[in-house]
Amino acid sequence: MKHTYIITGMTCGGCVASVTEKISKVSGVQNVEVNLEKSEAQITMREHIGLDIFKSALPDKYSITDKKSEEAASKALNSNLLKKEKESEPTKLQQLKPLLLIFLYLFSAAFLLNYKDWSIYEAMLDFMGLFYIVFSFFKLLDLKGFPDSFRMYDPLAKAIPAYGRVYPFLELILGLLFLMRLQVTLALIATIVILGITTVGVTKTLLDKKSIRCACLGTALKLPMTEATFIENAIMLVMAITMLFQTV
Known part of the structure; x- marks a missing residue:
């Protein structure tokens, strides 16, 4: 043997x-x-x-x-x-905790800014403005890394790399427009177009069951691409469409 x-x-x-x-x-x-x-x-x-x-x-x-x-x-x-x-791997809920906390803070801030003289229209404007300001902040923390993560799922960023580099600044501008009540109709249309394109990419990624990082909060926080990203975009789109009909 x-x-x-x-x-x-x-x-x-x-x-x-x-x-x-x-x-x-x-x-x-x-x-x-x-x-x-x-x-x-x-x-x-x-x-x-x-x-x-x-x-x-x-x-x-x-x-x-x-x-x-x-x-x-x-x-x-x-x-x-x-x-x-x-x-030791964190659960999906633990991974999404930062995103959920941010949304809780945004909803709370929008409510507190308008509870004395309540107006759902004004509250939504404040929510959308704060949403863009906060999300652009996280993206601006890593301007070099964000475009690479963003074009993993955004169709326009894939086709035009420069779009990924200016995207955080677009969010910042839209946030200021909503908070200052300037060119609201234009900002709503831009929101529908921009988030509509991103949502198409997010939906395709989820349907293909690809495991990638979500760039909604830049690269500072390692968030997985989940249904929460779709819901986040869907909330903003529904708000923008609803408010656009009220404005026109």
């Missing part, structure tokens, strides 16, 4: 010769083939010989282990590591 063992501690041809000699002298060993590069030894024996016997035959500078046992231990270790990694 032939077994393969892992032998560590060998550094040269002399080590190979020494290991070969020591193992060959073990009673029951018929042949020994030592490979220095692989740190392996194939031992042919008449009947199974215990690992302890080979260990006692070799000098202390060498260690010998059964290759199958080594591979099994390695697989078990890798399996445990993968299991721990999966357990």
Whole structure:
């Protein structure tokens, strides 16, 4: 029978010769083939010989282990590591926590700004303005990295790379227009066009089940592309369309 063992501690041809000699002298060993590069030894024996016997035959500078046992231990270790990694991975809700908190703050701010003299139209204008200001802020934190992430799913950014570079500034301008109540109709139309294009890309990404990062908050926060991104855009689109009909 032939077994393969892992032998560590060998550094040269002399080590190979020494290991070969020591193992060959073990009673029951018929042949020994030592490979220095692989740190392996194939031992042919008449009947199974215990690992302890080979260990006692070799000098202390060498260690010998059964290759199958080594591979099994390695697989078990890798399996445990993968299991721990999966357990430590944040859930989708945990990953989306920053986005959900931002929306909660935006809704709260829009309500507090208008609760004394309540007007849903004015509240929506404030919400959309704050939305653009906050989201543009996160994108402006990494102007170099954002375009690469954005064109992963936005059709226009894919076709025109420069669009991804100016997009954060477009959001900033739209936010100011809504908050200052300037050119509201134009800002609403721009919102419908810009977010409409992005939503098409988001929808396609979700349908294709691609696992990519959402660039809605730039690259500072590692948000996954999920249904939440679609809902976020859909809320803004519904608001913009509703308000546009009221304005016209």
